[in-house]
Amino acid sequence: MARRPGRNFLFVPGPTNVPDRVLRAMMVAQEDHRSPIFPELIKPAFEGLKKVYKTTEGQVFIFPSSGTGGWEAALANTLAPGDKVLNSRFGQFSHLWTDMAQRLGLDVQVLEEEWGTGAHEEKIEEALTKDTAHEIKAVMVVHNETATGVTSNIAAIRKAMDNAKHPALLLVDSVSGLGSIDFRFDEWKVDCAVSGSQKGLMLPAGLGFVAVSQKALNLRKNSKLNKVYFDFQDHINTNGSGYFPYTPATNLFHGLREALRCIEEEGLENIFHRHAVLARATRAAVDAWGLKLCAKSERWHSDTVSAIVVPEGIDAAKIIRHAYDRYNLALGAGLSKVAGKVFRIGHIGDLNELMLLGAIAGAEMAMLDNGVNIKAGSGVGAAQDYLRDNPIERQAATPKAA
Numbered sequence: 001m002a003r004r005p006g007r008n009f010l011f012v013p014g015p016t017n018v019p020d021r022v023l024r025a026m027m028v029a030q031e032d033h034r035s036p037i038f039p040e041l042i043k044p045a046f047e048g049l050k051k052v053y054k055t056t057e058g059q060v061f062i063f064p065s066s067g068t069g070g071w072e073a074a075l076a077n078t079l080a081p082g083d084k085v086l087n088s089r090f091g092q093f094s095h096l097w098t099d100m101a102q103r104l105g106l107d108v109q110v111l112e113e114e115w116g117t118g119a120h121e122e123k124i125e126e127a128l129t130k131d132t133a134h135e136i137k138a139v140m141v142v143h144n145e146t147a148t149g150v151t152s153n154i155a156a157i158r159k160a161m162d163n164a165k166h167p168a169l170l171l172v173d174s175v176s177g178l179g180s181i182d183f184r185f186d187e188w189k190v191d192c193a194v195s196g197s198q199k200g201l202m203l204p205a206g207l208g209f210v211a212v213s214q215k216a217l218n219l220r221k222n223s224k225l226n227k228v229y230f231d232f233q234d235h236i237n238t239n240g241s242g243y244f245p246y247t248p249a250t251n252l253f254h255g256l257r258e259a260l261r262c263i264e265e266e267g268l269e270n271i272f273h274r275h276a277v278l279a280r281a282t283r284a285a286v287d288a289w290g291l292k293l294c295a296k297s298e299r300w301h302s303d304t305v306s307a308i309v310v311p312e313g314i315d316a317a318k319i320i321r322h323a324y325d326r327y328n329l330a331l332g333a334g335l336s337k338v339a340g341k342v343f344r345i346g347h348i349g350d351l352n353e354l355m356l357l358g359a360i361a362g363a364e365m366a367m368l369d370n371g372v373n374i375k376a377g378s379g380v381g382a383a384q385d386y387l388r389d390n391p392i393e394r395q396a397a398t399p400k401a402a
């Protein structure tokens with residue numbers, strides 16, 4: 001293919017843009033992962049991730065895997081074959097996690113929800129209240145359903161579980177939420193929270209994270225599901241001294257250190273604010289186009305990804321292909337049930353206003369080129385208006401010098 005000048009506009013909701021300084025930090029020589037100085041790289045990574053998870057009580061595990069490996073680790077280390085688990089299904093990721101649980105030999109009670117909505121806490125409460133024998137061992141929930149751009153309310157789900165006075169574990173997938181939208185591991189009494197490196201954490205794919213509560217850790221002896229590579233115990237035996245039971249992805253750890261510094265410098269709350277502003281600007285554009293989000297109402301809106309429904313008779317896959325070929329813009333595809341019906345703009349990770357405006361402009365042109373009846377400039381104009389009124393900088397993380 002001919003050289004394509006300028007940058008590719010990467011607007012899929014993961015992998016996300018990696019800051020240049022993080023890329024540079026990873027360009028280091030290979031090293032001995034059993035050297036005496038290796039723990040200096042590793043130990044702060046666990047501490048930094050705990051801050052991102054907002055946990056002091058939980059323990060973080062890091063696997064050389066993608067987020068899917070984190071899913072498997074969370075299930076395999078807490079449950080036994082035949083255990084009953086509850087999962088709400090409303091998109092491709094909540095579907096795949098259900099499928100994994102079934103393939104691992106768990107008995108999944110699925111709460112089917114309309115795509116474009118999320119986990120309904122009242123239904124979870126009802127299911128748990130009915131389960132007087134406490135057969136349900138875990139409630140699984142996808143915090144941010146990346147396929148449809150839907151965020152569920154984890155605090156409300158915790159409250160529902162407490163209302164039902166049910167002892168089930170709370171297992172959360174926040175692969176496309178952590179580090180971009182608020183996540184409070186301790187406050188929400190989450191038992192396992194799965195994430196990955198290539199979304200809000202602004203790294204390449206290749207690290208799977210799981211934060212685990214003491215309650216869940218105490219259950220690991222009874223967790224009879226097979227596991228070897230993902231066994232928490234092997235990591236517990238080595239992580240404390242700054243090592244791993246097998247070769248860790250050493251270069252990614254250099255990137256992780258730099259990404260955690262970026263997060264620290266900007267400040268988590270500022271990062272959440274920036275994502276909220278950029279998401280609202282995107283939604284202003286969608287409104288101005290006269291189009292709808294896949295998310296059915298405001299309560300479900302995700303601040304990290306917007307899935308935009310194209311008009312009847314238009315193939316969203318063609319728009320995505322055209323945006324890539326003609327404008328060097330990568331938009332997210334519709335997955336499974338919504339394939340061809342939506343395209344997604346990922347507004348997650350290391351991005352700012354003008355980058356987002358570029359993506360909105362590109363999406364707008366790609367839609368116009370494919371016969372979508374919108375007005376050129378309408379989405380960009382609406383987003384500009386929103387962004388001019390709403391700075392992404394909430395407050396400087398460190399006070400500016402006088």
Ligand SMILES: *Cc1c(COP(=O)(O)O)cnc(C)c1O
Nearest residue numbers: 066067068093144146175176196
């Ligand atoms: C990306 C993603 C995953 C899967 O992560 P991989 O890194 O592709 O294995 C799981 N859940 C959600 C919500 C995601 O967005």
